[in-house]
Each structure stands twice: as C-alpha cells, then as structure tokens.
Amino acid sequence: xKGIEFFEVREFEExxxxxxxxxNVTARxxxxxxxxxxxxxxxxxxxxxxxxxxxxxxxFDKSKRNLSAYISALIxxxxxxxNDRVGLILFTDKIExxxxxxxxxxxxxxxxxxxxxxQPKGKGTDIKNVxxxxxxxxTKRAIVFLISDFFDSGFEKEAKILARKHDFIAIxxxxxxxxxxxxxxxxxxxxxxxxxxxxVDFSSxxxxxxxxxxxxxxxxxxxKFFKSSKIDFLKINxxxxxFKALDNFFKERREKLKSLL
Numbered sequence: 001x002k003g004i005e006f007f008e009v010r011e012f013e014e015x016x017x018x019x020x021x022x023x024n025v026t027a028r029x030x031x032x033x034x035x036x037x038x039x040x041x042x043x044x045x046x047x048x049x050x051x052x053x054x055x056x057x058x059x060f061d062k063s064k065r066n067l068s069a070y071i072s073a074l075i076x077x078x079x080x081x082x083n084d085r086v087g088l089i090l091f092t093d094k095i096e097x098x099x100x101x102x103x104x105x106x107x108x109x110x111x112x113x114x115x116x117x118x119q120p121k122g123k124g125t126d127i128k129n130v131x132x133x134x135x136x137x138x139t140k141r142a143i144v145f146l147i148s149d150f151f152d153s154g155f156e157k158e159a160k161i162l163a164r165k166h167d168f169i170a171i172x173x174x175x176x177x178x179x180x181x182x183x184x185x186x187x188x189x190x191x192x193x194x195x196x197x198x199x200v201d202f203s204s205x206x207x208x209x210x211x212x213x214x215x216x217x218x219x220x221x222x223x224k225f226f227k228s229s230k231i232d233f234l235k236i237n238x239x240x241x242x243f244k245a246l247d248n249f250f251k252e253r254r255e256k257l258k259s260l261l
Contacts, residue, residue, distance in 0.1 A: 009033045013141065013165065043143055044101045045079040046087045047072050048134060049115055050148035050173075051096060052125040057175055062238045064173040068147045069115040070242045071171060075145055076108045087138070090114060091130040092122030098137065127155035131162055143167045149174065150222055156229075163231045170226050172235040178215060 009022050012032030020034040049072060055065040076086045080103060087101035088111045097114055099107075127148065134144065135158075144166045162168055219235060226233035234249045236242055 008036055010036060010167070043079070043082070043084040044087065044138065044140065045075065045084050046089065046101065046134065046138060046142050046144045047075065047111065047115075048089045048091065048130055048144060048146045048148075050092070050125060050127075051090050051115075051118065051120045052092045052149075052151070053123040054125070054149055054151050055173065057178075059175055059177050059238060064149055064175055064238060065115070067173050067236065067238050067242065069112055071147055071173075071236065071246065072115055072145075073108075073112055074243055074246055076111055080105065080108055086111065087142075088114060089130060089134060089137075090118055090120065091126070091133075092120045093124035093126040093129070094122045095130065095133050096120045096122065098133075100137070101142075125150075125152040127152045128158050131155060131158035135162060138166075141166055143169070145169050145171060147171045147173060156225060159226075159231060160229045163229055169232045169234070170222075172219065172222060172233070174219070174235055174237045176237055176239045 009025050010033065012021060012026075012034050016034050020036070022033050022035050025033040049068050051065065055068065056063050072088075079086050083103065085101035085103050086108060088097070088099040089095065090097040097118055099111060099114065125148065127146070127150070131146075138144075144162065146168070148171075150170075150172055159168070159170075223233050223235070232249075232253065234245065236245045
C-alpha cells in the first residue's frame with residue numbers, strides 16, 4: 001500500500017495519483033488536495049541565497065550575509081536529519097554558484113563555506129533570473145528557501161509560477177539599523193550595490209520619518225505580495241535569534257496544516 005505514516009496534505013499536481021486525493025479537504029478548499037506519507041518523504045531542499053553587496057551590510061559583528069549562513073545552516077542540518085537532499089544556488093545579478101542537491105554532513109559543510117566565503121563577481125540583485133534558473137535545474141517538486149533582503153523588483157510573475165509547483169518559502173534578511181533609523185546631520189551615503197555616493201541631510205525630522213515610512217512600506221508590501229501568492233514569508237532581523245524565529249515559523253506552519261485536516 002501507501003506509506004506507513006500520514007505526513008501532510010498539499011495541493012494536487014499534474015502526475016499525482018488521484019487515489020491520494022483527500023476529498024474532505026478538497027471540498028473545503030474548493031480545489032484538489034492530496035495526502036502524502038512519510039515513506040514518500042525523501043525531499044529535495046533548495047537554498048537560493050542572495051550574495052549581492054547589500055547583504056554585506058550589518059550592525060556590529062553580524063552582517064545580513066552572516067545571518068543568511070546561520071539560517072541556511074539551521075535549515076540544511078534539519079534537512080539531512082530527515083535524510084533529505086540539499087542544493088544551493090548563490091546569486092547576485094547573475095548566477096554565481098550552483099551546488100546540485102546531495103545528502104550528508106560533508107555536503108552541508110561545503111554549502112555553508114560557500115555562503116560565508118564565496119567571492120561573487122556581481123554586486124546587484126536579480127531575483128527573476130535566479131527563479132528562472134532554478135526552474136530549469138529543478139524539475140521535480142522541492143522545498144525552496146529564497147533568502148534575500150529583496151532589494152529588487154520585477155520577479156513577481158516568476159515567483160507565482162514556481163509557487164504552484166514547489167513549496168516556496170521567502171525569508172527576508174534585515175539589519176536593525178535599516179529599521180531603527182537613528183542617523184542625524186549630513187551623511188555621506190553609498191549605494192552598496194551600485195557604488196554611487198551622495199549626500200543626505202538627516203537633520204530634518206521629516207526626512208528621517210520619510211525614510212522610516214518608506215522602509216516599513218517596502219517590507220509590508222513584500223509580505224502582502226508573498227501572502228497573496230500563497231508563498232510563506234518570514235522576516236528575520238540581525239538582532240534576532242534565527243533558531244527561535246524559524247522554530248516559531250515552522251510551528252505556525254504545522255498548525256495551519258492541522259487546521260486543514
């Protein structure tokens with residue numbers, strides 16, 4: 001028969017066995033859902049990690065890139081405990097590195113070294129490009145973690161397409177100084193990705209509030225887009241403990257799943 005232990009329900013995909021359809025959940029949701037089992041659950045997990053220059057920004061001793069490595073480590077070691085395969089794509093405004101999915105601790109250590117120490121050629125961010133590349137190299141269903149500060153646009157269509165086939169989770173990395181903005185006076189600012197320098201007068205309360213509101217709106221709009229596209233979204237700040245944030249996130253996911261049953 002099927003697997004030995006029920007694992008989850010997910011949306012029906014082309015090629016699924018119609019005998020696996022959960023008719024109760026299907027009736028409630030209005031479109032087909034199937035049951036999956038632990039025996040079937042040798043999954044592929046993909047980490048899509050942004051290495052653009054803005055990821056090097058950080059307060060004190062932790063950059064957003066360090067945070068991305070920490071998040072990736074927690075996900076990857078959890079995956080190999082479940083005997084899952086883990087793949088990696090590093091990207092900027094180009095594809096920097098691709099490690100196809102494999103199992104084992106040595107492979108995970110290789111992944112983490114690349115995230116921490118790889119020297120990218122590009123400086124900008126092209127999320128549309130990495131999503132298209134991922135769609136070509138991973139043709140079977142996978143759990144995809146897109147880890148980025150999302151300082152980019154124009155990737156919405158590609159994200160929606162991938163979310164129909166894969167379990168897609170977006171993790172936004174944020175530094176506390178990007179949200180708790182305290183600069184004053186005239187500041188020489190630099191766009192980390194383009195290298196352009198410019199003077200900004202932050203002695204104005206209006207300008208400081210304008211910046212804060214713009215940053216908050218950016219994060220809010222990002223979260224709204226992902227949620228409306230049925231893509232799970234999590235924002236993690238460099239001052240947070242990533243383990244706790246991820247643990248709470250996955251507990252909420254499990255509760256959501258139980259509510260469907």
